[in-house]
Every structure is written in C-alpha cells, then in structure tokens.
Amino acid sequence: MTRTKRLFEPLLPGKVKLYACGPTVYGDPHIGNFRSFVSADLLRRWLDYRGYDVTMIVNVTDIDDKTIRDSAKAGEPIKGFTQKYTRSFLRGLDLLNIRRASAYPRATEYIPQMLDFIQQLLDKGAAYVAEDGVYFDIDKNPNYGHLSGMDLKQVQTTERMAKDEYDKENAQDFALWKKSTVEELERNNIEPGLSWDSPWGKGRPGWHIECSVMTRDLLGDTLDIHAGGEDLVFPHHTNEIAQSETLTGKQFVRYWVHIRHLMINGKKMSKSLGNYVSFDEVLARYSADSFRYFYLSTHYRRPLDYTDDAMKSAEGSAKRLENTLDLIDAALKSPDSNLDINQREQKLLNELEKQGTAFEEAMDDDLDSHTALDILHAISGAINEYLTDPPNKGVALRAHILYKKFLNALGLFEKRSGGSDDLTNKLIKTMIEMRNQFRKEKNYAKADEIRNKLVTIGVILADSGSETNWKIEKQKSS
Numbered sequence: 077m078t079r080t081k082r083l084f085e086p087l088l089p090g091k092v093k094l095y096a097c098g099p100t101v102y103g104d105p106h107i108g109n110f111r112s113f114v115s116a117d118l119l120r121r122w123l124d125y126r127g128y129d130v131t132m133i134v135n136v137t138d139i140d141d142k143t144i145r146d147s148a149k150a151g152e153p154i155k156g157f158t159q160k161y162t163r164s165f166l167r168g169l170d171l172l173n174i175r176r177a178s179a180y181p182r183a184t185e186y187i188p189q190m191l192d193f194i195q196q197l198l199d200k201g202a203a204y205v206a207e208d209g210v211y212f213d214i215d216k217n218p219n220y221g222h223l224s225g226m227d228l229k230q231v232q233t234t235e236r237m238a239k240d241e242y243d244k245e246n247a248q249d250f251a252l253w254k255k256s257t258v259e260e261l262e263r264n265n266i267e268p269g270l271s272w273d274s275p276w277g278k279g280r281p282g283w284h285i286e287c288s289v290m291t292r293d294l295l296g297d298t299l300d301i302h303a304g305g306e307d308l309v310f311p312h313h314t315n316e317i318a319q320s321e322t323l324t325g326k327q328f329v330r331y332w333v334h335i336r337h338l339m340i341n342g343k344k345m346s347k348s349l350g351n352y353v354s355f356d357e358v359l360a361r362y363s364a365d366s367f368r369y370f371y372l373s374t375h376y377r378r379p380l381d382y383t384d385d386a387m388k389s390a391e392g393s394a395k396r397l398e399n400t401l402d403l404i405d406a407a408l409k410s411p412d413s414n415l416d417i418n419q420r421e422q423k424l425l426n427e428l429e430k431q432g433t434a435f436e437e438a439m440d441d442d443l444d445s446h447t448a449l450d451i452l453h454a455i456s457g458a459i460n461e462y463l464t465d466p467p468n469k470g471v472a473l474r475a476h477i478l479y480k481k482f483l484n485a486l487g488l489f490e491k492r493s494g495g496s497d498d499l500t501n502k503l504i505k506t507m508i509e510m511r512n513q514f515r516k517e518k519n520y521a522k523a524d525e526i527r528n529k530l531v532t533i534g535v536i537l538a539d540s541g542s543e544t545n546w547k548i549e550k551q552k553s554s
C-alpha cells in the first residue's frame with residue numbers, strides 16, 4: 077500500500093492474523109501458483125520462528141466463472157470437480173513441505189455470511205441491484221484503486237463488470253452477486269451446488285466477496301498481513317479493500333505482501349503459449365527439496381525464471397546442503413575420540429554464532445531467502461571442514477541443532493529421504509496397480525485417495541503418459 081518496507085508490528089502483541097489468497101480449484105495447481113504458496117509459507121515459518129502466535133487462513137475458491145465453465149466442459153458435477161482439485165492442491169502443499177494453514181475455508185461454505193455482507197453494503201448505499209445481479213458502486217468509495225496506484229479520475233466507471241477477472245484499464249463496478257443464467261439453473265436442478273436463493277434472485281457470489289467475508293468471519297475486521305500473487309493487486313485485492321472498509325469503516329489490512337509471478341524460460345507461463353510445466357513433471361525429475369530450494373533461491377519480490385539450468389543448479393545446491401546433514405549423522409555415530417574443546421572447536425562455534433546472527437538478520441529483512449541460503453552454505457562449509465578431523469561430539473551436536481533449526485525455518489530437508497527394501501517396493505507397486513485399476517474404472521476419488529495416502533507416508537507418484545513412477549521423498553528424520 078505504501079510501496080515501502082516497514083517495520084512489522086502486529087495489531088495485538090505476539091499474535092499475527094495472516095491471510096493468503098488460495099487457489100481457484102478448476103485444474104491442477106501449476107508451478108507458478110506454488111511460488112506464491114511457498115512464499116506465503118516462508119513468511120508464516122519465519123513468523124513462527126520469531127515466536128509469534130500465527131493464525132493463517134488460505135481460502136479455496138470453489139465457485140466462480142472458471143469452476144462453472146470447466147466443470148461443465150468436463151461433464152462433471154461442480155462439487156466433485158472442485159473437490160478433486162482441492163485435494164490436488166493440498167497434495168502439492170504436502171509435497172513441497174508447506175506447513176498447513178489454520179484453515180482452508182471454501183467459498184461455498186460461506187453463502188449465508190456473503191448474503192448478509194452484501195445486504196449490509198446495499199443498506200449503506202454502496203451497492204445496487206441490477207438486472208443480472210448486485211454490484212458494488214466504486215464511485216461511492218473515495219479510496220478505490222489506491223493499492224494498485226490507479227487514478228480513479230482517469231477511468232470511466234459508468235460500466236459494470238460481471239466477469240470475475242478483468243484488466244486494470246477497466247476499473248468498473250464489480251459483481252457481488254450474480255444471478256444464475258437459465259443454463260446454470262437447469263444444471264443446478266440436476267446437480268445442486270451452483271445456485272443459491274437470495275433476496276435478489278437465485279444466483280451465486282462474485283469472486284471478490286468471498287475473501288472479504290471469510291477474513292472477517294475467521295480473523296476479524298483488520299488483518300495484520302494479507303499475502304497473494306502480484307496479479308491479484310487489481311482487481312481482486314483492490315475490490316476486497318473496497319468491500320471490507322466500506323462495511324466496517326476500519327482499516328482492512330495493515331501490511332500487504334505481494335509475490336512476483338514465476339516465468340518459464342523468460343516468458344509468462346500460459347496454456348496458450350504451450351510452455352506449461354506441470355507440478356508432477358518437475359517432481360518426476362527433481363526432489364521436492366530441490367524444487368523448494370529453487371523457489372527460495374530468489375527473493376519473493378524479484379523475477380524468478382524456471383529453466384532446466386536453474387533447476388539443475390538448485391538441485392546441486394540443495395544436495396550440498398543436505399550432504400552436510402549426512403556428514404553430521406555419520407560423525408555423531410562415530411566413536412567418541414575427541415573430548416577437547418580446542419582452537420578448532422572454538423573456531424567453528426564462533427563461526428556458527430556469527431553466521432547465525434547474519435541468517436536471522438537476512439530473514440528479518442523482508443524474508444531475504446536468497447542471502448539466507450548463501451549464509452547456510454557458509455555454515456555448511458564450516459561444518460564440513462570441521463568434520464574432516466575427528467570431531468568433539470558435543471560440538472558436532474550443537475552444530476547439528478543450529479543447522480537444522482535454520483533449515484527448518486526455510487522448510488528444507490524436514491523429511492529426509494531414506495532407502496527402501498524389497499518388501500516396500502513390492503507393496504508400493506501393488507498400491508500403484510490398485511490405483512491404476514481405479515483410474516481405468518474412472519473412480520478418480522478412490523485413485524486420488526490412494527495417491528494422497530501414499531503422500532502422507534512419503535511416497536510420491538508421478539504420472540508420465542501411461543506410466544507411473546514413484547519415489548520415497550520423506551522419512552521423518554526425528
């Protein structure tokens with residue numbers, strides 16, 4: 077909002093109310109979406125690290141233009157369709173080691189609260205009823221567009237916008253409630269979940285109202301931090317502010333955090349350009365930790381380009397950091413021959429203290445994960461060097477604890493890979509065969525259930541063509 081870096085102070089001491097815009101569940105989330113989710117997770121982890129009591133809410137948009145359109149295209153009831161992609165989103169979170177939020181409310185669970193919210197905006201004269209729905213009147217909101225730096229005097233606002241997404245050039249009154257089309261009503265008769273009764277006719281909410289309603293219900297009138305992708309600044313976040321501040325008369329968000337979108341080989345990723353890279357495609361080739369490292373390697377507000385070279389480089393760097401964990405594990409199992417604290421020990425302890433302070437300073441400075449990773453490499457190098465001679469085990473253990481603490485703050489190697497024996501291999505193959513059978517029978521719910529259950533025990537399936545590969549990603553190292 078101020079376009080400056082400001083000192084963070086929560087509304088209530090020690091507590092942080094954090095809201096991040098979640099996915100619209102009309103397809104598998106792509107690697108661009110996950111830059112935003114990983115960055116929000118990094119923010120949450122750092123607040124956790126600093127001892128804040130964080131309540132984090134991430135919404136799931138399960139009713140909007142796109143979910144209606146694509147579920148119809150797929151010939152599936154919208155409820156099952158959106159549930160399938162909600163599961164896919166949650167699976168992605170687990171695979172990328174994203175700490176679960178306090179709740180993932182869905183838009184369709186909040187219809188009564190939305191009706192109430194819209195009625196209050198109407199009562200205040202900030203909205204009006206049109207033939208196809210209820211609209212927010214942006215002319216009645218003097219601060220409209222401030223977040224995106226738009227000058228409202230320069231834009232025409234006599235038009236109305238029924239679509240959920242539109243360009244910055246088209247600042248227009250936006251839909252709070254959309255009356256169902258004849259087509260939607262017919263569909264709703266067969267498979268309910270598309271249209272709800274309201275004082276303004278049967279219909280469904282616009283996209284923007286859901287975040288204003290859920291944040292208020294779960295976090296109160298004022299949020300400490302609202303995060304989301306930069307593409308949401310306008311119209312989505314702009315409209316959230318207008319709705320919420322008009323209703324409550326209070327500041328809606330104290331700090332905005334916007335995450336730069338991910339590029340693919342220097343271009344914006346889009347299905348039409350044919351440069352779409354799926355999440356599973358990346359995970360079939362690289363470990364989840366390498367993938368997460370790639371996201372963290374660049375500050376969240378800076379451009380990040382997905383290329384094979386960048387991924388290979390991230391993989392190499394991640395492996396170097398993980399190798400130090402292997403070295404420490406081996407050292408801690410070796411015989412205790414060094415019982416002294418000599419110059420070598422003291423040198424390592426001093427280095428750990430110095431670099432530890434630098435790590436915290438980097439992360440405190442607007443989550444500078446790029447610098448934080450550089451510092452972790454310095455720590456890793458110092459530990460490796462120390463371990464070339466028989467270590468004092470007490471010192472090695474202290475190094476281990478500190479190193480793990482920093483890795484955990486970034487969400488790296490929390491679940492370390494482990495080997496698998498013959499029986500495990502056979503069991504996993506059996507599970508994959510069962511899943512493929514369910515898929516053949518088009519029982520995708522059961523097929524997904526098997527895949528998700530395997531994820532929770534650390535087995536990742538990656539489909540490429542008709543083949544299913546698998547690997548063990550995590551084995552709790554505790």
Ligand SMILES: [Zn+2]
Nearest residue numbers: 097098287312
């Ligand atoms: Zn939102």
